[in-house]
Amino acid sequence: MGSTRKAGRPKVPAAGRILRAASEMFYREGIRAVGVDAIAAKANVTKKSLYDNFGSKDALIAAYLRARDERWRAWLVDEVDRRGGTAKERLLSTFDALEGWIEKGNFRGCGFVNAATELPHDGHPARAVVMDQKSWLRGYLEDLAAEGGAENPESLAEQLMILHEGANVASSLNISTNSAQRAREIASLLVADLG
Amino acid sequence: MGSTRKAGRPKVPAAGRILRAASEMFYREGIRAVGVDAIAAKANVTKKSLYDNFGSKDALIAAYLRARDERWRAWLVDEVDRRGGTAKERLLSTFDALEGWIEKGNFRGCGFVNAATELPHDGHPARAVVMDQKSWLRGYLEDLAAEGGAENPESLAEQLMILHEGANVASSLNISTNSAQRAREIASLLVADLG
DNA sequence: GAGTAATTATACATACCGGTATAGTTACTT
DNA sequence: AAGTAACTATACCGGTATGTATAATTACTC
Known part of the structure; x- marks a missing residue:
């Protein structure tokens, strides 16, 4: 609790944070080197949100x-x-x-x-x-x-x-x-x- | 049985077959896309032979x-x-x-x-x-x-x-x-x- | 205030990853 | 004939891969 977010509509939508995290990691580490779990973690998002927003890793790429x-x-x-x-x-x-x-x-x-x-x-x-x-x-x-x-x-x-x-x-x-x-x-x- | 090899010193040593298989697969599919199991299988070699000969995937690369x-x-x-x-x-x-x-x-x-x-x-x-x-x-x-x-x-x-x-x-x-x-x-x- | 969309949390499924362990088999060397 | 190097066969280890399932929670809309 306190200041950590819980759910609902965030100020910066999850999709944007996911894309931002994926962009950095894909470019720096390589696409195959980065897993969806790591992307979700860096974006402070659950894997479900990632898949709801993008459908698959390939689509995210x-x-x-x-x-x-x-x-x-x-x-x-x-x-x-x-x-x-x-x-x-x-x-x-x-x-x-x-x-x-x-x-x-x-x-x-x-x-x-x-x-x-x-x-x-x-x-x-x-x-x-x-x-x-x-x-x-x-x-x-x-x-x-x-x-x-x-x-x-x-x-x-x-x-x-x-x-x-x-x-x-x-x-x-x-x-x-x-x-x-x-x-x-x-x-x-x-x-x-x-x- | 038949003509399939079993063991011993082969005509074309295992190391050469492994390197040949790895070269083709790494170049064509990408290094991270190819697993050691697939290389061993294509070279008609067990994974043990691969590791005895090269030590690690990184060394094989x-x-x-x-x-x-x-x-x-x-x-x-x-x-x-x-x-x-x-x-x-x-x-x-x-x-x-x-x-x-x-x-x-x-x-x-x-x-x-x-x-x-x-x-x-x-x-x-x-x-x-x-x-x-x-x-x-x-x-x-x-x-x-x-x-x-x-x-x-x-x-x-x-x-x-x-x-x-x-x-x-x-x-x-x-x-x-x-x-x-x-x-x-x-x-x-x-x-x-x-x- | 009811409903809904977006999200979190958590657990799971299935498959493959690199790497190791143990035992058996063959061919060549001396 | 004995020893050894090079291999085969098979099973296993812990970790991680993509992707899914279920349920709870929050925020906004009407």
Whole structure:
């Protein structure tokens, strides 16, 4: 008793706390390494609430990735818009944004790539969310490339995707110092002839 | 009875069969997804033999990665040597080699990066093997870069590492078609002023 | 004030996890 | 012929996995 909650409608709904706890633990420890009991415990929630809200661990994983995708897209667009400039400069800004994201701390690679690694089966609902995230970024880059007058926007977008993914991996394994900026330098060669 | 083995010294020793089974299953399904029972069953070996030979699952994981690293290094060096050419051409050949490795089938990304993703704790013996593999490749590229008269071989090697890692991820997620060749095209810009 | 949705608390079911123990069997070595 | 290394067979241990069942409690709505 005292100040500990008992039941009823909480100020911060259980679903939100569960998703927050799952997001942190899934990303930091790995999806398969984290059990639903541990998530429920960290969220101060019973397992029943977790299953009432999400249905299954697999669905919770997909929800985690969807929420992460939403946060990440908003953040990237905001960072790029904030810096402004031409389409060419905005393409390069995506690498500055990546650098900022990495330096927020506890970076452990791209959460979507990590999820795809841990859940290799095609039917898993998480994989669709991963593909969505990759498709969206590719489209975003392609649109900027077209706006900048690229000869082949699709091709340029795919090249920049390789640089983004490479910078993510290189950064998580400390293969090079400041991988995002190094990727940006390479990217600047690719966009050199853009307006 | 019949032709099924019973005991004694087998033609193909148990350790080899275990490592072979573990390698396939760890890479394809993921390390945490595969249990020791399943490995022993696929290798036609009892769990006791597995533990007599490797001591623990963690040690088996490290052995899997070491064997994979050995195979991969030999294969890469051989592919690059076979193609011959100047240092500049050999740097680009590493991407041709990567393409060949990817197209051997059942490609599911870099096994070492995947292992690091699944085993994030620093103390795990597998992580040292992963870092070894990355350090070796970086050194190999750096040596070729120096041989080619690069202004800053270290920096060039790190850039090429980003391209290699990016091509691996892009290929495993089908982000672009022929990611290795696309990475090679980018690399050719980076080595343009080499001898 | 009655009803309902959201939640807690607790216990359980079934399966698999990594790892160990004990005993028996075969093949090669000397 | 004896000894030993490499294995098989089988059973077991405690822990943890996802998921379910049942009942009590609280807060909000009408």
